[in-house]
Each structure stands twice: as C-alpha cells, then as structure tokens.
Amino acid sequence: MGDGLADLIVQDVVKRFGRVTALDGMSFEVREGEFYCLLGPSSAGKTTMLRAISGLEQLDGGRILFGGRDMAAAPIQGRGIAMIFQTFALYPHLTVRANFAYPLERAGVPAQEIRTRVGEVAELLRVGHTLDRLPSTLSGGEQQRVAIGRALVRRPQLLLLDEPLTNLDAKLRHDTRAEFKRLHRELGMTMLYATPDQLEALTMGQRVGVMQAGRVVQVDTPRSLYAAPQDTYVAGMVGSPAINLVPGTIRRRDGGFAVDLPFGTLPADAWRIHLSGGEPVLFGVRPHDVLLGHHPTRGPGFTATVHLTEPLGDVTLLDLDVNGAAMKMALPEERALGLGPGTPIEVTLSAADVHLFHAETGVRIA
Ligand SMILES: Nc1ncnc2c1ncn2[C@@H]1O[C@H](COP(=O)(O)OP(=O)(O)O)[C@@H](O)[C@H]1O
Ligand SMILES: [Mg+2]
Known part of the structure; x- marks a missing residue:
C-alpha cells in the first residue's frame, strides 16, 4: 500500500x-x-x-x-x-x-x-x-x-x-x-x-x-x-455451489437455544444469539460443509437419501433428501462413486461452519 x-x-x-x-x-x-x-x-x-x-x-x-x-x-x-x-x-x-x-x-x-x-x-x-x-x-x-x-x-x-x-x-x-x-x-x-x-x-x-x-x-x-x-x-x-438455506425455528431449551429444522434439532448454545425463542430463521450450510458419514466431534448427524448426483468435474454435487428437506452436498469426485440415486447415507453438518439468518430480513444472526 x-x-x-x-x-x-x-x-x-x-x-x-x-x-x-x-x-x-x-x-x-x-x-x-x-x-x-x-x-x-x-x-x-x-x-x-x-x-x-x-x-x-x-x-x-x-x-x-x-x-x-x-x-x-x-x-x-x-x-x-x-x-x-x-x-x-x-x-x-x-x-x-x-x-x-x-x-x-x-x-x-x-x-x-x-x-x-x-x-x-x-x-x-x-x-x-x-x-x-x-x-x-x-x-x-x-x-x-x-x-x-x-x-x-x-x-x-x-x-x-x-x-x-x-x-x-x-x-x-x-x-x-x-x-x-x-x-x-x-x-x-x-x-x-x-x-x-x-x-x-x-x-x-x-x-x-x-x-x-x-x-x-x-x-x-x-x-x-x-x-x-x-x-x-x-x-x-459468495461460494459455489450455492449455500443451502433451510427454514427452521428458534426454541429456548434449558436456559440455552436450539434450532428446530425439518430433519431434527440442532443445539445452538454455542452461538451468541439475542433471541427470545419462536423466531423463524433460515439455517445455512454450504454444500462443502455437509460431511459424508458420522463425525460426532464435528457436528450433529442425520440420515439422508441421495436423490440426484451431478458431476461438476473434480467435485460431485449430490441432491439429498434429509427427512423431507432438500439439501445439497459437495464431495470429491472419487468419494461420490457408488452413491447413486436412492442410496441411504449418513451426513454430518459441520457445526463450526453453519450460519443462521432471520427468516424475514435475511440478516445474519450467528
Ligand atoms: N445508458 C443507459 N440508459 C438507460 N438505462 C441504463 C443505461 N445504462 C445502464 N442502465 C440501467 O442501469 C442499470 C445498471 O446497469 P449497469 O451499470 O450496466 O449494470 P451491470 O454492469 O452491473 O450489469 C440497469 O438497470 C441498466 O439497464
Ligand atoms: Mg456491466
């Protein structure tokens, strides 16, 4: 400079x-x-x-x-x-x-x-x-x-x-x-x-x-x-493939917070949020932060079904159905081999990399 x-x-x-x-x-x-x-x-x-x-x-x-x-x-x-x-x-x-x-x-x-x-x-x-x-x-x-x-x-x-x-x-x-x-x-x-x-x-x-x-x-x-x-x-x-945004609701729980999502509940105690509970939110997770398999130290796990796969070159984009909610996951090409439509899989949402936004304004909460 x-x-x-x-x-x-x-x-x-x-x-x-x-x-x-x-x-x-x-x-x-x-x-x-x-x-x-x-x-x-x-x-x-x-x-x-x-x-x-x-x-x-x-x-x-x-x-x-x-x-x-x-x-x-x-x-x-x-x-x-x-x-x-x-x-x-x-x-x-x-x-x-x-x-x-x-x-x-x-x-x-x-x-x-x-x-x-x-x-x-x-x-x-x-x-x-x-x-x-x-x-x-x-x-x-x-x-x-x-x-x-x-x-x-x-x-x-x-x-x-x-x-x-x-x-x-x-x-x-x-x-x-x-x-x-x-x-x-x-x-x-x-x-x-x-x-x-x-x-x-x-x-x-x-x-x-x-x-x-x-x-x-x-x-x-x-x-x-x-x-x-x-x-x-x-x-x-910012970021490609585009971030997943899933509607959810904030809930008070044992003095802390959790986010109710269509496919389960995520603890939100670690997030410094100023809410009273009941707020509609959009939960954001990038396709690269949806991990394949069970990784309890990284974040909560869910079962999902592969709906579609889209090879993009070095990564493959998988359209998942997570208990009725649509979500995209990005995997290195070789790790997506064999994960055709209909395959049941375990996914983990990397807790350090998820985002929370107000549903109405879209403004970041945490
Ligand atoms: N000379 C012009 N006459 C009328 N409208 C224009 C003119 N130049 C740009 N606009 C309008 O202004 C807006 C911004 O255009 P522009 O600066 O070219 O955007 P970008 O480069 O990001 O695509 C657009 O709605 C465009 O239609
Ligand atoms: Mg231009």
Whole structure:
C-alpha cells in the first residue's frame, strides 16, 4: 500500500437513467495499490459505476474523490484513470504497435518515449511477436492482452476493468486471472475490477465489495465474506455451489437455544444469539460443509437419501433428501462413486461452519 494519495473514495453516488436508478447511494473506498473487486449480478450497476469514475457519466448525487480531488471538476484526460471495457474493441485498421501508440500520440508524448513505452508494455504482456499485425489476426487472448496494454501504456494510477474475461473461453479465463494478479504485483497499480463471477472476485480481489441494486452491501476479504456473510443475499453470492438455506425455528431449551429444522434439532448454545425463542430463521450450510458419514466431534448427524448426483468435474454435487428437506452436498469426485440415486447415507453438518439468518430480513444472526 502507498501513502494513500491515490485512494479512490466513492460517497453516496446516485445515478439515474430516466426512471431507472442504476446507482442508489453507492459508497466504497479503494486504497492505493489495492486490487479491489466489485461483485454483483447483471444490472447491479457495475458498468455505470466504472463509467462514472472514468468521467463518462454525470452523477445525480454524491461524489467521487481520487487522490483527494473531486472528480466532478477534473477533465477526463487528466484523471490518471484508464478503463478496460467488456468488449475490448481495438482499432481494427491499426497494427498492434499503432494501437498501443495511438493514445500516447494523442497525448503529445514524444516519439522516442512512445517507442520505449510500447516496447515495455509489449514485453510485460508478452505480445512482442504481434506488434506488426492487425488485431483480426490475433487470438482472443492476445487481443485481450493488447486491450490491457493499450490501457497500461498511458501509465494510469488507477485501472478500471469491466468484466474483462466475460468474452473469453474457460481455459483462457483461468490463465488470465493469474495474469492479472501478476500484473498487479509487478505494477503495484490500483485496480478496480467489476465482475458477476464470484470465482474471479474471490481469487483475485484483496477485498471484495458485494453489490446489490446499485449499492455496495458488504465489503470484506474473500475469506471473511465466505465465513461471515452479513445476510442471505451475500451468502448466496459468495461460494459455489450455492449455500443451502433451510427454514427452521428458534426454541429456548434449558436456559440455552436450539434450532428446530425439518430433519431434527440442532443445539445452538454455542452461538451468541439475542433471541427470545419462536423466531423463524433460515439455517445455512454450504454444500462443502455437509460431511459424508458420522463425525460426532464435528457436528450433529442425520440420515439422508441421495436423490440426484451431478458431476461438476473434480467435485460431485449430490441432491439429498434429509427427512423431507432438500439439501445439497459437495464431495470429491472419487468419494461420490457408488452413491447413486436412492442410496441411504449418513451426513454430518459441520457445526463450526453453519450460519443462521432471520427468516424475514435475511440478516445474519450467528
Ligand atoms: N445508458 C443507459 N440508459 C438507460 N438505462 C441504463 C443505461 N445504462 C445502464 N442502465 C440501467 O442501469 C442499470 C445498471 O446497469 P449497469 O451499470 O450496466 O449494470 P451491470 O454492469 O452491473 O450489469 C440497469 O438497470 C441498466 O439497464
Ligand atoms: Mg456491466
């Protein structure tokens, strides 16, 4: 982290398009040198937020500060900000070299300096062999790297990335995730990366801001978001396969609490909860925290029946019927062999990893 001079501060930003409120009091802060991800579904307002930071959208409320300067007054060119769009359109009639050089020429950078910077960026992104070719002759991954290079060649202090991997195939997405981490490490640049893909956000972001309907609703490290989602919305956005949510009721018992669930009762004495009893709740357990077999030291056990199996590659997802309640369990592929539909099994819910939410508000209880 740097001296904070290039922190990005977004405060209560509102942006409307006619009757649609795209940003509805959005606030978050990105520290200088940080890799920050905005994670939100389609239409959450990710693109609008990045465009507003770039100066491409006028705000209807709130403010954006970068390096202590209010961006409303700053000219777009002088912001020290570059954005990579989801559709990384290159200039098709210009060679890769000319695509890199163009923004610098427009900014009046001397020819010698342009040559040096283009060489540096081409090396950094490993596209030196493509410099004299037209974009249409490059692979999708190479085109993407050139688009990144074209943003980096201006040496922005802040790089905005809007779903830059969405149009790439799965293998390339995997490799490019690693590439972005490397670039961030080598350049020490502040990066703000918007994505609907929780895997991208959790693997790359040092912190992740989870978006819902034009706001950031929770900011935390990937690990903390996963371990303590503040509500059922965040719990559902973070972690794959998605968390199981089972309706239950809180009951007072011997001076403590228990949760009545469709398939049995769970002691809740260990949880610091402030309830009076009788509250409807949603009990959350991730498919990876439903354990196969009897593990009394890990948590309570139940009998279940395998309903369906879904191989996902290295893990298999099992749809279970636990005394009438549906629940999903994730197992390493080899451990799921032989567990076909109809198989009766024992499962244990890992007590340290379960979550409890208010049924009505969805807010986390424990
Ligand atoms: N130029 C526009 N005109 C009208 N509505 C827009 C415009 N840009 C975005 N919106 C609306 O604003 C909301 C947020 O859009 P967007 O920022 O593109 O979300 P995301 O990038 O998260 O998918 C959506 O409802 C979208 O339809
Ligand atoms: Mg978008």
